[in-house]
Amino acid sequence: MSNPPGKKFSAPRPDAPRLLAYDVLHEVNRNGGYSNLLLPKALAQSSLEDRDKGFATELVYGTLRMQGRHDWILSQASDRPWNEVDPALVDVARLGAHQLFEMRVPTHAAVSATVELGRKVLGESKASFLNAILRKISQKSLDDYVSQISSIKDGFERLEILHSHPQWIITAYMDQLGNLEEVEQLLIANNIAPRPTLVSWPGLSSQQDLLDIGATATHFSPYGAVFDGSPASLDLIISRKAGVQDEGSQLVADVFSKISQDQQSWLDLCAGPGGKAALLSALAKRDSIDFAANEISEVRAKLVSQVVQGGAVTTVDAREIDSLGKTFGAILADVPCTGLGALRRRPEVRWRRTVADLKALVILQSEIIDAAVKVLAPGGIFGYATCSPHLSETRIAVSETLRRHPDLEVVDVSPYLHQDLRSTGVDRGSMTLWTHRHGTDAMFLSVMRKKK
Template sequence: MKDLTLVEPRRNTFKSPKPEPSRLLAFDLITEVNRNQGYSNLLLPQALSSSNLPERDRNLVTELVYGTLRMQGRHDWVLAQISDRPWSEVDAGIVDIARMGVHQIHQMRIPDHASVSASVEVARKRLGESKASFVNALLRSVTRKSIEDWFSPLADIKDPITRLSIQYSHPEWIVSAYYDLLKDWDEVEAALSINNIAALPTLVSWPGYSTQEDLLAIGAEATKFSQLGARWKGNPGSLDLIRHRLAGVQDEGSQLVASLFAQAAPGSRWLDLCAGPGGKAALLAALAQQRSLTFTANEISVPRAELVKRVVHGARVWVGDGRDIASHNESFDAILIDAPCTGLGALRRRPEVRWRRTLQDLRELTSLQRELIDAAITVLEPNGILGYATCSPHLAETTVQVNDIIKNHPEMELVDLTPYLPDGLDGAIRGGAMALWTHRHGTDSMFLAILVKKS
């Protein structure tokens, strides 16, 4: 009789999934952002601080989360060509793991086989064997062509909006909005490209509590335009100056908004109408305290108002809708409206915003901005100034709003900010207002217009 080789039952050969903790955490965070409207810049630091991952794995999680979220439009373009079903109908978990896998294959120095196998292990753990098999098939198909072969067809796309949207992973409406402002496709490409490069943390000294020299003394590098800031290569939360609330973390563009506003502001009563989470309010409160002025911060959200209270060193904080500011029966000599906006000027810091915002959001936000402006003007003293700021360069949220202020409020007159700009800050004025661009100035794309209320 021949020897019989018995085949072991599958249940005895099955190996349980063993995903790497770093990739599992990255997938969970991406899911929370994409499916539950979480914010990556809040969730990631919290998750890393509570984990026991070594520094190398923390860096991997950071790139997987921020990088995948930034580039997922581009990754979807590849995956949609491979999938045997419409990509919009594919299970959300498969979509997010596949995006994470493509990001490792195309954007990171990780071997193809490692990118595929590590992603499949996450899929097995979180989605099950069947869906993991689909992820495996998708990613193996991606590796059969080089990145150059995948993207060479872009050269045949004649519409620059469509081509750049895919190449730089931005929705088409944002590409179009950039062109409306820049009127030059090379500049548009530069602006889109830099949105995909992570920004270093920028520290800000708070006058009366710290100086730029204090920041330089701990190894930070001075900012180019702000005399209060410095760039820091590391985790700002570990610094004593930050933990003891003697300095803050704030992009250089936001520092310039607060500094220019304070330079132009007259009188003794200042108001930050939309103060949360407190970056500009903290700097303005410190500057006001040095001048013995009264500073008030207003914020509609209770949790965000609590954040403001922590950094304004005892200044008054109101909780309420800025549109109802007149209910306090007080008037002010200088009012800053750091208006709710699309956030298109800070996409390198908030990668999911580009996918979350829509043209409908733009319409709703511009309406809210107008209502806040109207409310602020009613409590602004004669000869007082109104600062209108956004972290968006979009025409509808910037120049168009300023033109509407002048049209609807003849008593308001635009102040040319050219004399207020720091030396060397070139190409930063549009129609008398400060209009920063990340690809030109290395800051977030902040906008600030200042108008004076004629007596």
């Protein structure tokens, strides 16, 4: 008697937006890719309609932000430890969980479409396991899971799961803000997708030009405007008369330029990919100030060259800037950092950075600072900036700088800021922005003057 034929499966036919989202998510999570580079490129090369592009965008960025909580929910339904499950299956399951709990996708559609994706990228056996686990988690609402998480007594563990942030980052925020209630406000803000912020470049465009195309003026920066739409489609962006830059980053350039107006030469020491350099060079050109930029990465240096208005762009290691044989009246060092202040914009950073990274970065930051001070002219201005609120990269870094360089003194930035920032956006004379307070990336800027 012959054996009965095995079950026949039809060829999997996942829809294009979910397949694209999986490809990007998996590349980011498993191969160290960057979502803000990979996703726009994948979308541009696709034939997706605008609506499907929007769906894929939310699915990628949203899943990256919330995958910590998604993993906790999925682990509740898995009969094996979640950290031992195949990484590709984990990524597909995260996409399914995000549709179930964070997007307006009907339960049946979220499960069936994700399982179809699983059949394509995982195979039938793993797709069967995926189907079982998604059906199981869909039996409860997000409110049910949130209620369960909210019963966790340890505040840090509860916030870690509820708002999808590693505990070491929560602790770092706590060190600065001082209470868990405000920390939670920041975590919530980090999980809200930012609207695109445009920046005008004086001499090429104005804030009014941005308003004329339907954007809304930024509250603190005199150069910016928030735009609901795709900046890449705007003539001002295409013709490189304006750019895309977070308001907090604009304020770093704005404040630094105001304090440095009496200096005849400016250097943007760590200029890539060019946002601050573009604005600073426009302001320098307007005021007849010599401008130069430096960026160690050849690729990023090319991006800087495309947006700066005049001035040399060099590619030396910032720690060896003295090899150029020049001194400068004002130097801005927006140093490499953990990026903990821009998690809403770069969601994978929260899963990629570690305390070990912080230790190495603090050493690099101090070496860059020392190199900058070495080529700063007497009476010159030094701006130290990070897109991180971590104490080691902000207040402690400034204290250590002043200890190593007693010829530096802090310049209070308060008079150079919008009046609405002078109480909540300044700490010990330094600009200290917060996403939940100001709607910007959590940028830090300390300005110091070298004594004559």
